[in-house]
Amino acid sequence: VTVNGLTSSRHKYDRDGRGVSGFNKHSIQLKKNLKETNLFFREIRQNYSNACSDPSGGPVFPTGQLSCISFPSHEEEFLRNNVGASPYILVLGQDCAARYRLLNCILGERLLPPVHEAGVACEGDEVTVCKRRKLCFTHGRQTRLSLALPGQYELVHQLAANCGRWDTVPLEDLEIHDECEDPAHRLAELEITLHHPLLQVPKIMVVPCPSVQPIEEALADCTRNITPIVLYALNQDALSAEQVAELRRAKEILPVPICFVRIPAVMPTASPEPGRRAEREREREREKSPLYKQLLSLGFLSSPAGNCTCGAPSQSPAPGATPQSVLGEAFERLHRLLVPFARQVLHNQQVEAANLLNGVHCRCLDLFINQAFDMQRDLQITPRRLEYTREKEAELFASLMAIANRKQEEMKEMIVETLASMKDQLLEDAANLQFKDIIVTTSGEPVTSKEIKTCIQEIQELIVGRLNQAVANKLISSVDYLRESFVGTLERCLSSLEKSTIDSSVHNITSNHLKQILNAAYHVEVTFHSGSSITRLVWEQVKQIVQRITFVNPPSITPEWKRKVAQDAIESLSAAKLARSICSQFRTRLNSSHDAFAASLRQLEEGHTGRLERTEDLWLRVRKDHAPRLARLSLESRSLRDVLLHGKPKLGRELGRGQYGVVYLCDNWGGNNPCALKSVVPPDDKHWNDLALEFHYTRSLPKHERLVDLHGSVIDHTYGGGSSIAVLLIMERLHRDLYAGIKAGLSLQERLQVALDVVEGIRFLHGQGLLHRDIKLKNVLLDKQNRAKITDLGFCKPEAMMSGSIVGTPIHMAPELFTGKYDNSVDVYAFGILFWYLCTGSVKLPEAFEKCASKDQLWTNVKKGARPERLASFDEECWQLMEACWNGDPSQRPLLGIVEPSLQSITSRLCHCGSDQKSSSLEDSA
Numbered sequence: 001v002t003v004n005g006l007t008s009s010r011h012k013y014d015r016d017g018r019g020v021s022g023f024n025k026h027s028i029q030l031k032k033n034l035k036e037t038n039l040f041f042r043e044i045r046q047n048y049s050n051a052c053s054d055p056s057g058g059p060v061f062p063t064g065q066l067s068c069i070s071f072p073s074h075e076e077e078f079l080r081n082n083v084g085a086s087p088y089i090l091v092l093g094q095d096c097a098a099r100y101r102l103l104n105c106i107l108g109e110r111l112l113p114p115v116h117e118a119g120v121a122c123e124g125d126e127v128t129v130c131k132r133r134k135l136c137f138t139h140g141r142q143t144r145l146s147l148a149l150p151g152q153y154e155l156v157h158q159l160a161a162n163c164g165r166w167d168t169v170p171l172e173d174l175e176i177h178d179e180c181e182d183p184a185h186r187l188a189e190l191e192i193t194l195h196h197p198l199l200q201v202p203k204i205m206v207v208p209c210p211s212v213q214p215i216e217e218a219l220a221d222c223t224r225n226i227t228p229i230v231l232y233a234l235n236q237d238a239l240s241a242e243q244v245a246e247l248r249r250a251k252e253i254l255p256v257p258i259c260f261v262r263i264p265a266v267m268p269t270a271s272p273e274p275g276r277r278a279e280r281e282r283e284r285e286r287e288k289s290p291l292y293k294q295l296l297s298l299g300f301l302s303s304p305a306g307n308c309t310c311g312a313p314s315q316s317p318a319p320g321a322t323p324q325s326v327l328g329e330a331f332e333r334l335h336r337l338l339v340p341f342a343r344q345v346l347h348n349q350q351v352e353a354a355n356l357l358n359g360v361h362c363r364c365l366d367l368f369i370n371q372a373f374d375m376q377r378d379l380q381i382t383p384r385r386l387e388y389t390r391e392k393e394a395e396l397f398a399s400l401m402a403i404a405n406r407k408q409e410e411m412k413e414m415i416v417e418t419l420a421s422m423k424d425q426l427l428e429d430a431a432n433l434q435f436k437d438i439i440v441t442t443s444g445e446p447v448t449s450k451e452i453k454t455c456i457q458e459i460q461e462l463i464v465g466r467l468n469q470a471v472a473n474k475l476i477s478s479v480d481y482l483r484e485s486f487v488g489t490l491e492r493c494l495s496s497l498e499k500s501t502i503d504s505s506v507h508n509i510t511s512n513h514l515k516q517i518l519n520a521a522y523h524v525e526v527t528f529h530s531g532s533s534i535t536r537l538v539w540e541q542v543k544q545i546v547q548r549i550t551f552v553n554p555p556s557i558t559p560e561w562k563r564k565v566a567q568d569a570i571e572s573l574s575a576a577k578l579a580r581s582i583c584s585q586f587r588t589r590l591n592s593s594h595d596a597f598a599a600s601l602r603q604l605e606e607g608h609t610g611r612l613e614r615t616e617d618l619w620l621r622v623r624k625d626h627a628p629r630l631a632r633l634s635l636e637s638r639s640l641r642d643v644l645l646h647g648k649p650k651l652g653r654e655l656g657r658g659q660y661g662v663v664y665l666c667d668n669w670g671g672n673n674p675c676a677l678k679s680v681v682p683p684d685d686k687h688w689n690d691l692a693l694e695f696h697y698t699r700s701l702p703k704h705e706r707l708v709d710l711h712g713s714v715i716d717h718t719y720g721g722g723s724s725i726a727v728l729l730i731m732e733r734l735h736r737d738l739y740a741g742i743k744a745g746l747s748l749q750e751r752l753q754v755a756l757d758v759v760e761g762i763r764f765l766h767g768q769g770l771l772h773r774d775i776k777l778k779n780v781l782l783d784k785q786n787r788a789k790i791t792d793l794g795f796c797k798p799e800a801m802m803s804g805s806i807v808g809t810p811i812h813m814a815p816e817l818f819t820g821k822y823d824n825s826v827d828v829y830a831f832g833i834l835f836w837y838l839c840t841g842s843v844k845l846p847e848a849f850e851k852c853a854s855k856d857q858l859w860t861n862v863k864k865g866a867r868p869e870r871l872a873s874f875d876e877e878c879w880q881l882m883e884a885c886w887n888g889d890p891s892q893r894p895l896l897g898i899v900e901p902s903l904q905s906i907t908s909r910l911c912h913c914g915s916d917q918k919s920s921s922l923e924d925s926a
Contacts, residue, residue, distance in 0.1 A: 093233030140193035361634035430566035628689030706761030757788035832885025
């Protein structure tokens, strides 16, 4: 048996950086990224948990969002078990003979004795049961054997191999003797250290015999914190029912692909590689093997197309494809099966780990960005809501007071009219009134003076109740329209303010005071109580009536008497005094409620002032620390995934240089051809973070035909001969940029179409919540049909993530960019300047900018209103559009939704006129 094929394939596998040595390097990067991610999550949860428990409150993430700043349990378990786990070749098989022969073949040495030489055979009617212990092969400078408990400590035990020289591991060290009663000794594994190149990264483990340890327990012990590459040795033409059951149990414990290896009875000698035709013939022959058909029917092999019995996969798997179980029966070329299979298993494990890491990075980063939007909105909206609430309540109060002042005369007339219209009905109702707690005989016999007073009071209450209802209805009709005008928006605004305040003591208080203001009209009263100032005169008159009645003999309680009492009560009422009293009461209630509302609003505002200060501090931390730090982790995990899937891109010739990087040609990467590769060497952490955020924003965008597509990224740790670390951004390559296109002489129609394309691209970015902030000729690329795409999103950010930094290219920068407070209208300004170049058909600087000796002078002139000049060739509508776009007042610039149809109209008109003139000149020539 020779190992030459295996080792040579292994070295070839390592040369592209994606082999076993590459596994080590990528494993270190994954482990570092996972450690830093867990540290970041722990700090975030601790900080915001402390904020939640802080009595003074403070801005915190909602509980549901805070729980998202972590790994889901199943992802956390996978990463914990696989990132940094050592790769192991795990050898299973039908029996010890098959396992040992496969192990000897892998190592290229006759290290383990054949089973028949071990004496495991039938002796008469007695069968010797095989009791071989678990074996673990590791790399070391010196060859040595030892017994150790798995993952624990070495046992003090004299091994036969240590008593003298050996070529094959002695039988007595492999077997567990029946007389051995020590449980630790029976479970111990035999560790064999060899100076062998194949053991430098993966270790090899051979499972013990089922008689020593059931397969379930053996696999549970073998696979803790390892990445298993499972091989199954077959030395028979079919699996027995017991072996099938054992394999199924193994698949349940280890849901990973298995490499089945058929070991022939006689080891073949090395033979020349067959040609392709001979190869195909052998494949067809081997597909007829009973073993292949059995494994296929049992579901251990996926499909005939995905597996090859010649000893290697039938075709190279797609990048990132899940490895499939395979069967190899061409034992003499075992290396063609084992090396690609091992590579695929290790590669898939790392790709999955990188995917999981990047997935949680992106989810949490989006959470931070969305939270930044919410905080920015809170900082902008809350002061406006407070001011709106104060203004609207003042308007409401003034309107209600005007009603109270204006309605007094109307109230007097209404009371007179109401009493006149109600008099007959009131008298009738009073005559039929049934008194409470007073028994009146049918003959109306006289009763006591006290009872007469009670009867009179009940009649008065009847009259007052009806009058109250009439007065309230009149006031309500005046106030209801105010509910529709003020209450809806005002109540919603107040509710939002009260819910967002950190002081729970002010919740609903201000809203309750607002309700009192609105309900003031509903609580006016007309009463006959003697303590009330409202109807004191009426009460005096009623008392005189009562006194006159009580000096004579008690009257009979008849309907006529009740009618007479009601008549006297109605005639004693003063409409003017009642109206004045009602409106005065209305004003008093309004003033009281207004004062209470103003006090509670001040308290509410004070609560929000402290909260907004903490919100602004958190917003700053999210923008300056949390999001950039997480974005860098995301860039690292995504770049690791990309290099695992597609390898490191090859730099072609230099295409150009910019302020922040060099652009190279890249013929092919990740199935994309041709590509442009932008190499950026961030000089410090700030540039690293900015680049990471740029990559996240760009990669998060849906594909759009007006944006240059970003294919992926790779972090090159060996850039410049290992002197620096560069980020390689691989993107779509186009024909040229707009600067070169204008210099080459684009037609007017092509230039107008470019303008439309750029507006469409900017509108898409704004629709995704992003500002470009660097629209210029060099950042617009043209394809071979001269259609435009926007590129270089280096300054592209969501509005909520902007720190107010001054960025961009001077001649395209809007004046407000220098203040640090701006919105997406800065892109409209930059488009206006770009449109000037498109209309001139030249790349020459405008005169106002060309005269400036320095950048500072240019900025000063722009802030003072300097703009490009109008040329004689400009169309009037084009000039008006430019001027509108570069207006010094951002609020006066047109929305891109207005710019686009204007451009379409201009394009249609000018291009149509050009076609007519061309046709006319052709006709004249004819």
